[in-house]
Amino acid sequence: MNGQVNGSILMRHEVGLHARPSVKLTKLAKSFRSRIDLGLSPDGPWIDAKSIVKVMAAKAPRNTVLHFRAEGEDAGAAVEALVGLVERDFDDGD
Amino acid sequence: MMATDDARPVTVRRGRPAAPGLASGPLRRLDEGDGATSARDAGPPEREAADLRDAMAAAAADLADLTAAAGDDADAEGMLAFQLALLEDEALSEPAFAAIAAGAPADAAFRAALDAQVADYAAAEDAYFRARAADLADLRDRVLRRLAGEAEEAIPGDAILVARDLPPSRFLAVAWAGGGLALGRGSTTSHVAILARARGVPMVVGVDADGLEDGRPALLDGEAGTLVVEPDPAAAAAFAARRAESDGRRAREETFLARPAVTADGERVRVLINIAGPEELAGIDPAHTDGVGLVRTEFLFDGRHHLPDEEEQLAVYRRILDLAGGRPVTVRTLDAGGDKPVPGLTRPGESNPFLGVRGVRLSLRRPEVFTVQLRALARAATAGPLKVMVPMVSVPEEMERCRALLDAAVADLAAAGVPAARPPLGMMVEVPAAALAVAAFPADFYSIGSNDLIQYTMAASRDEPELADLARPTAAVMELIARVAVHGAATGREVSLCGDLAGEREHVADLLAAGLRTLSVTPTAVAAVKAAVAGWSARP
Numbered sequence: 001m002n003g004q005v006n007g008s009i010l011m012r013h014e015v016g017l018h019a020r021p022s023v024k025l026t027k028l029a030k031s032f033r034s035r036i037d038l039g040l041s042p043d044g045p046w047i048d049a050k051s052i053v054k055v056m057a058a059k060a061p062r063n064t065v066l067h068f069r070a071e072g073e074d075a076g077a078a079v080e081a082l083v084g085l086v087e088r089d090f091d092d093g094d
Numbered sequence: 095m096m097a098t099d100d101a102r103p104v105t106v107r108r109g110r111p112a113a114p115g116l117a118s119g120p121l122r123r124l125d126e127g128d129g130a131t132s133a134r135d136a137g138p139p140e141r142e143a144a145d146l147r148d149a150m151a152a153a154a155a156d157l158a159d160l161t162a163a164a165g166d167d168a169d170a171e172g173m174l175a176f177q178l179a180l181l182e183d184e185a186l187s188e189p190a191f192a193a194i195a196a197g198a199p200a201d202a203a204f205r206a207a208l209d210a211q212v213a214d215y216a217a218a219e220d221a222y223f224r225a226r227a228a229d230l231a232d233l234r235d236r237v238l239r240r241l242a243g244e245a246e247e248a249i250p251g252d253a254i255l256v257a258r259d260l261p262p263s264r265f266l267a268v269a270w271a272g273g274g275l276a277l278g279r280g281s282t283t284s285h286v287a288i289l290a291r292a293r294g295v296p297m298v299v300g301v302d303a304d305g306l307e308d309g310r311p312a313l314l315d316g317e318a319g320t321l322v323v324e325p326d327p328a329a330a331a332a333f334a335a336r337r338a339e340s341d342g343r344r345a346r347e348e349t350f351l352a353r354p355a356v357t358a359d360g361e362r363v364r365v366l367i368n369i370a371g372p373e374e375l376a377g378i379d380p381a382h383t384d385g386v387g388l389v390r391t392e393f394l395f396d397g398r399h400h401l402p403d404e405e406e407q408l409a410v411y412r413r414i415l416d417l418a419g420g421r422p423v424t425v426r427t428l429d430a431g432g433d434k435p436v437p438g439l440t441r442p443g444e445s446n447p448f449l450g451v452r453g454v455r456l457s458l459r460r461p462e463v464f465t466v467q468l469r470a471l472a473r474a475a476t477a478g479p480l481k482v483m484v485p486m487v488s489v490p491e492e493m494e495r496c497r498a499l500l501d502a503a504v505a506d507l508a509a510a511g512v513p514a515a516r517p518p519l520g521m522m523v524e525v526p527a528a529a530l531a532v533a534a535f536p537a538d539f540y541s542i543g544s545n546d547l548i549q550y551t552m553a554a555s556r557d558e559p560e561l562a563d564l565a566r567p568t569a570a571v572m573e574l575i576a577r578v579a580v581h582g583a584a585t586g587r588e589v590s591l592c593g594d595l596a597g598e599r600e601h602v603a604d605l606l607a608a609g610l611r612t613l614s615v616t617p618t619a620v621a622a623v624k625a626a627v628a629g630w631s632a633r634p
Contacts, residue, residue, distance in 0.1 A: 016220065016222070016223075018222050018223070019172065019173070019176040019226060019229075020172045020175075020176070022176075022179075023172075023175050023176055023179045026179065026183075027179070048185070051183050051184075051185040052176075052179045052180055052183050053180060053183045053185040053186045053211070054185055056223075056226070057214065059218055059220065059223050061220060061405070061406075062405065062409055063405070
């Protein structure tokens with residue numbers, strides 16, 4: 001199936017979408033074949049969630065709601081995995 | 095530059111100590127970014143693009159090697175992983191390849207692309223994002239060096255390295271073996287300084303590197319903050335003897351690090367640490383301390399376009415409480431002015447800044463800035479044992495006004511339904527007037543700031559080398575310290591000392607004799623202070 005899948009999650013990580021969380025997020029996104037976009041609002045603007053340069057440039061602070069939009073064969077799994085990563089605070093003790 | 099065999103006068107360059115220890119060896123100048131100033135002529139675009147791709151691949155291989163060398167240093171590993179991820183992202187180099195296709199040489203194209211990124215980060219409001227500008231610049235220079243055909247030179251680990259500044263990735267590339275590091279810029283709180291302390295590499299910052307020649311024998315003193323070039327034989331011998339003694343002493347002191355501080359007659363002394371930001375907790379295991387006795391908040395306000403808002407401050411305070419793992423954390427409200435100007439906040443052109451509008455004097459004149467900090471602190475106080483102290487208090491009315499502002503901030507938060515708590519509010523004792531009339535001040539606790547107390551009591555600047563015999567803990571200074579300790583003991587209020595004095599092993603006995611049982615020191619001094627405590631007894 002090639003439908004579009006959306007998901008959103010409140011990011012609690014205390015320094016926001018900083019270097020270490022961004023590295024994890026983009027690495028995870030790249031493990032999926034679907035096209036995956038990240039937005040700081042439900043209507044975009046959308047940026048490539050596989051590009052750390054673009055994800056870091058968004059400079060998302062703490063308590064931002066992150067929106068994901070994926071399109072492709074594994075879109076559902078991709079959105080679920082990314083939302084889970086943010087929900088688990090990037091598996092990051094700090 | 096040619097070295098000659100003429101006997102040279104001894105050169106002494108003074109800087110600031112950033113990592114303790116003594117090192118001797120030949121000077122080795124690291125001239126940063128030869129690649130950064132390269133100017134190649136553009137070949138055919140296909141060649142330029144291929145060369146850039148090769149340089150990027152070589153830089154990626156360098157970073158992978160460095161990651162292996164970083165071992166279990168999570169900070170260093172995270173920084174290298176970030177640089178590697180950037181390098182692998184096509185979005186980073188896209189503008190460079192576009193410029194190359196339009197006829198630009200590879201180096202100019204890549205430099206322009208990365209400079210734009212560096213500028214973007216440097217302009218960020220958030221200090222965490224702003225600090226990434228250095229990573230981007232480091233990555234830019236690494237690729238440009240490769241592009242210029244420079245293999246990553248092996249930097250000798252037994253030399254005294256001299257550079258204007260040094261990125262963490264280059265520090266990690268050195269196989270340190272008895273050498274040291276002298277930087278022209280850099281700060282004692284930089285990532286490199288933290289790495290140097292963690293790895294026992296002596297380091298001095300703020301050293302004027304002009305005119306120093308490669309290969310000259312030199313001595314680096316990471317405790318005094320000096321670089322001596324061409325020492326005479328007597329000085330070299332004395333240094334070697336000191337180094338042997340210092341190595342032995344430090345090894346002995348290290349055995350005290352993980353244990354609670356206890357005097358020879360069994361009395362517990364609390365040893366806390368002074369920090370200027372959460373990243374400084376990376377250099378020490380908080381379990382080896384009794385908490386954080388001083389958080390300087392100036393770093394939050396410095397070098398930015400806007401003052402930090404409540405949420406940003408809250409995140410930093412919470413992070414420090416979290417890292418401290420349930421141990422008490424005392425945050426000092428903004429201590430701007432004096433030797434710590436903050437653009438947009440302190441008053442430029444004061445004729446005598448140390449006697450001017452600084453510390454609490456400034457905070458009370460800028461309640462709109464002060465209240466933001468008090469609100470963030472009251473909100474953070476729900477997350478752990480947080481205490482707040484106010485710098486440069488001179489009269490009791492200043493403390494009364496601070497208490498009123500803090501109580502009002504807590505009441506406002508409660509009215510708005512925002513979780514908050516009223517932290518204990520203490521004061522720094524660093525003005526002689528406060529020490530003399532200490533009983534008149536409504537403070538929940540006291541922390542003696544010995545640096546300012548000494549300079550205000552002795553009317554002698556710490557920064558004037560000629561007055562070093564005056565700017566020290568004289569009998570008059572010790573009498574003021576004892577006065578505060580006695581008052582605290584009599585009224586059941588904690589008294590600590592958080593100036594440089596507390597971390598100087600030779601003064602620990604005097605401070606304990608004056609009645610102090612809580613010392614807050616720079617993280618590198620914890621082991622030495624605990625060892626000095628263990629050697630002291632109240633009963634002679």
